[in-house]
Amino acid sequence: MEQQHQQDSALTPLTKPKDFGKSDYGCEHYKRRCKIRAPCCNQIFPCRHCHNEVTSNLSNPKDHHELVRQDVKQVVCLICNTEQQVAQVCSNCGVNMGEYFCDVCKFYDDTDKGQFHCEECGICRVGGRDNFFHCKKCGSCYSVSLRDNHLCVENSMKNFCPVCYEYLFDSIKGTTIMKCGHTMHMDCFHEMAGQNQYRCPICSKTVCEMSAYWRSLDEEIQATAMPEEYQNEVSILCNDCNNTSNVRYHILGHKCSHCNSYNTRRISTPDNQ
Known part of the structure; x- marks a missing residue:
């Protein structure tokens, strides 16, 4: 350990290899050898996600804000602590502050993710x-x-x-x-x-393969007769094909006459037929 420390201290500015400290620095979101100065609040954060997590939890809702990545102008090298303009290579110690670097997004990452x-x-x-x-x-x-x-x-x-x-x-x-x-x-x-939720939360259409379940419902409905007083027709609207049908009321479900889906909803009741 002491020998390694002596070797590190012997590396003067602009003499450190570009991969020095790779994957040893960063946060839970990215491995990188720099922090960013957020121009919106002039504070230093490991990355924009760290910034957004902190600001979204501020006690005053008016202080909540998100960092626009393209607006970042200054970064701080974590190897030599030099603040400088955005660039891949530290202007003081010469290391890559991120093996992947995007000058548009001001994005650094030491982990190869196919960026x-x-x-x-x-x-x-x-x-x-x-x-x-x-x-x-x-x-x-x-x-x-x-x-x-x-x-x-x-x-x-x-x-x-x-x-x-x-x-x-x-x-x-x-x-x-x-x-x-x-x-x-x-x-x-x-x-x-x-949780057996098969409908899109936005449009209510079926998002999973449900044909086997529909066949199972067919069998259950056929085997479960409704009492005579409930053997009436109801109008239904199909969430999948958007067609309406008139079908026999059943407590287990109502099958669309057009596409055979049970992803339907009643638009009338047995009482008003």
């Missing part, structure tokens, strides 16, 4: 440029597996997750596009599915 800057999104993405394409109608980058294979909803990513209400466009969490075209966090989608 790339999307000009149309205007921000950096992760996962490898060759693995993504930019959907102009949806307004965001999606996996190439979804090219010509998803329902476009205009600016669907420039909205809040309907479960946790975090802004999706620049969220660091993984997202998924549902069959209806609306978008939400992948974790939120799995949590919703785990």
